[in-house]
Amino acid sequence: MKKNHLPIGRALIQFFLIVWLFACIFPLYWLFSFSLKDNSEIFGGNVVGLPSQWIWSNYSTAWGAGKISLYLRNSVITTAATLFLTLLLSFMASYGLLRMRWKGQKLTMTYLMLGLMIPMHAALKPLLGILMDLKVLSTHLGLIIPYTAFNIPMAILIISGFIDSIPMEMEEAAYIDGSGVYRTAFTIILPMMVPALVTASIFVFLQVWNEMLMASVFVSTDNVRTLTVGIQQMFGQYQTDWGPIGAALVISTIPTLVLYLCMSSQVQRSLIAGAVKG
């Protein structure tokens, strides 16, 4: 396109874009420098600057005494299990809904898509009762089950949109060769679905990894507590020692950041898919 504005206008635009750039990158810098400081620097001495002494021991304090290693393990277990279950169920359902022929396909799809409009807040109290009856409160399953249930609609939306683009001939050939329905679905269609599965996984990962409300209501023991709630609790307990809390925040952000650094365009794509749900 033609660039026909005045140089001063262009400079102003650059300046504006750079200011906002700093506003967006500042949290990461702040987080990192804060995690290596001690209280005297955090409280007034040196709020913005790099730490005068890099106190790496904040990390070992958070890891051990702050129980971050435990919370991290819990977050990993919960997120991994939710991802596996959600993807498995959503893939199978999408295959059944789009490739198989039966009455009520459309209706079932609409029914599942209802879930996109329902905020999980609305189910808290009844879910608490149901999970209690199932005796899974304060176990990993107590989070995995509701997380999976609430993420299924989104995952189906992403996956089914993709299944549609795979030509039916793929399966025709497979079935003519005598391949059964399970083998066809899991060894022929599933491998072709990787991009959609990645998109869905990223979306589910961010939802589950950052979730706070259910994680605080359905869990009451440290053995199951996830990072978000665990760290939030540290703010009450370790009022006097902020450095390790900063370290805890960094540790909890690393998986998200690594994911983003490695595949920023996929992460962006999956969150766009999450918004354009209509």
Add this chain to the structure above:
Amino acid sequence: MRKVLSNKWHIMVFVLPTVLFFTFFVIIPIAMSAFYSTLNWTTKTKPTLEYFVGFKNYIDMFTAKGSSFPDAVRHSLLYAGASVFLQLPFSLLLALLLARGVKAESFYRNIYFIPVILSSVVVGQLWRKIYNNDYGLLNLFLRAIGAETPKGGWLANKGTRLWATFVPVLWQYVGYHMLLMYGALKSISPDILEAATVDGATGPIMAFRIQIPLIRPMLKVCLSFSLIGSFKLYDMVKILTDGNIGTEVPATTMYREMFKSHNFGTGSAMAMFIVAECLLFTVLLNIIFKDRDRERSR
């Protein structure tokens, strides 16, 4: 193949587990919430029809003395307004600037998106530090230029607490809206822009006459995300102020009613109100944007 793919047993194996799971853990709980919302259920009563009170909870939550729900709803509407009239235009401006082609376009885009993926704990704690009365960045800056700082701190002062709570959320999701709009802007055919340029359209005219009308469908997505998000707002408010008086939003008030006051009936009514609000706004947006969408062939 027809036989394989219309085999009832196969269909059941593939679809039924998901449908059951979803029904049992999403639909049934919502239905139960709807039922609970009509009961006088506290720690002293049980969730049975014996305590049926009809719509009393819905009326009470708005009219009962000391109920903070009307304020909470008002706050969420204010937030929705701020999101629509400040956050979205700002995101649109960023998207337009990036989409017209600047140096290191994708670098900017990637960085602008970072706040979106951070957890609310991180973002919330960062802003608590920024707002801190004694050593917060904001007050350090204000003192440096000799300006006054709000009494009691940004998050407690009557005049500033509500907006101080909203700013971090607005800030966090600018990158999200920017990305959605940027994507839509980039998918406009270059021919159209070329033709407009030949006709003499530049900067603002191009934006208002050509680009913005063409990304209307995406603006609808952004609007609905903003509005629905405003009723679901919870994490950040919880972290910043714990939804204390003057900063409460529907979800924090519901949480309090349910898990602090143990008024399960009224709490459920609030929960249902949030669901209804989300549905209502989705429907409204669909009506408003309907004519245009029909023209757009899919």
